Amino acid sequence: MNAQHEPVVATAHRVLILGAGYAGMSAAVQLAARLKRREDVQVSLVNAQERFTERLRLHMTGTGQRLAELSIPELLDGTGAQFVRGWVTAVDADAKIVRIDDDRVLHYDTLVYGLGGVADTAAVPGVEDHAHTLNSAQDAEVLADRLARLGSGTVVVSGSGLTGVESAAEIAERHPELNVVLVGRQEPGTAMNPKAKAYLRSALERLGVRVRSGVKVVKVRPDAVDLEDGKSIAADVVLWTSGTRVSPLAAAAGLTVDERGRIVTDAALRSVSHPQVYAVGDAAAIRQGYGVMHGTCQGGMPTGVHAAVSIVRALKGKQPKPFRFGYYHTPVSLGRHDAVVQFTRPDDSPRRMYLTGRVAARYKETVTASPWPTYGRMKKMPASGAFWPHGGRFTRETR
Template sequence: MTTTNRTEHTLQVLVLGAGYAGLMAALRLAPHARVTLIDPSDRFTERVRLHELAAGRTDVTHPLSRFLRSTGVSHIAARATAIDPAAREVTTDDGRRLPYDRLVYALGSRTATAHAGERAHTPESAAALHKRLQDGPGSVAVVGGGLTGIELATELAESHPEWTVRLHSAGDIGESLSPRGRDHVRTVLGARGVRIEEGHRVVHADELDADAVVWAASMIPNSELAAAAGLTLDPSGRIAVDEALRSVSHPEVYVAGDAAAAGTRRAGTLRMACATAIPTGAHAAASVIAESRGREPRPLNFRFFAQCVSLGRHDGLVQPVHADDTPHARVLTGRPAALAKEQVVRSTVRFLSLVGRRSRRQAPPA
């Protein structure tokens, strides 16, 4: 009888997406709710390592079971195809209709590929890009002078010196960096033989004389499912949320990661990044828990600290930033920066594993 009563009053939470934000939210919620994680893959992908996968790294994924084991979180290997806020149900591509009391929307973002052409690749298709590079020497054009494009260009030039690499940017490369940081990036790209072409926006792959084109120019949120369900979006296409990361139109839906138009007074609007996905995933979980206990959730408290860029396997850049992500003048470069970036990347998986272990210790008896 005791078990039945506990089950009847357990909050049912669905989490859509098993990336940085969704996995964090599911693990944090596990001791406090009945959590179902919906994602078609049974593996967690280190998205921040996709440029390494393109260059030849064997694998950048980890089995979800490594994090979810004995936490009580159920994983459904399916894709969410519809949300019915009135019925509080999610439909999946295998025909299930899953009820929820609260929904955490953490479907992230993807690289914008409009007018990309048949030769084009994205960081998400890194494995296919690596296979293409193995077919033989040629020329590759990376489109996008932001941090993702910089990492891809340097990684590909270092790992595939037989290929000619160009980096195309509509503005200056590394615009988010300090002058000293941009100078270091230019020096490293030049040393790797990467040709930089700035001041021209590439619209279609056919504009470029290259055997392969890699698009890394901009990210767009995976918010189509939310829009179809009637959730309010902001002008950028991200889901409009309040300070607790609740949808402003459907407060039973919490949004974490790149799909959320989240912001704080100190940081401003949060950029799409692993650095913001994990904290917003944790905060969405904390807000659900607080609400379930009859308390008003606290506002998101976040500030930026640094931008970390890998420049191949032996060089890097750590750009300290102000709370609003604007750069300080000082930078860390070279091998120490490469080691620092690697530790930051490793720490994300370690932290998720740690949260999983804590959830296992706190999990209620079956």
């Protein structure tokens, strides 16, 4: 029987998960796996589309490479979890209701909020109108079509973080006829150790990517980007990867949020203002001993797992345990056959150890491919152990 048509127990405890990104999917599949024999609990996952977006591969989609169609309802089929397709338009944390775009009202007893971040296109004039983003597979496909029709010209990638570096390298490799300029306030690989950073820079040079560091884009025009120093760079295409923003729905719902709009959580990932709400992934401001976690798939999936385990504990009358997480690595692809992998300490500072070249590329591909098969394994058996397959360490929490 399809998961969307499972019978609903009238008195069921309703767990509603918003967002089927890496964190939200982890929460949904873990809950389904752990609650198979609980007919008194209803799990529903809300997402705007049925296709799972592989955010780790969007720079590949953006250069015209075909990826597998991963279906969220198909993964949930047989688990007992329901899939609800729709855009979330409002959350009322006091009334415990969620509204979606077809005017449906969804009620919950426990909410897992996983509406993650997107590229911030509002902070700089002209970005919304004249720049491409990698916010979704559809956005990436629009970029791929534009690049394929360009023929020649200059592509400016704004943002020298990991998304910007991977995108610039991918575009330069797939479209050697184009001039690619990577613009950012920091040098690419700034968080890596000196040798890994040097390798990354040499790889970009080999691909023909021109790097402009220490500069800030203050305006995007139809044919150029303007810099803070008064200079401009002519551009036929602009890809915007500078900064992220989260949905304003959490703040509008009355949840306590930080200065970036992320839900402030306690040690167990519950909202400090509404403990029936768990926040996961990019949507959460999760403090660890080394500071607030930054949004990555590496950290997002474990937050979803922990929220699921905490909900199960609460349903059994037990107290949720604190979430503890340490980073493990920073893998960066440099086209299809090259990469650099910087291994890190738990606080994300770089270790001396790193990988480069084809070995690193294979490592990176294994990391990138791991989430979806991991969901399949979770579906049959809840995750256990302290090591996460695509990187990151978190506390053993399986009972």
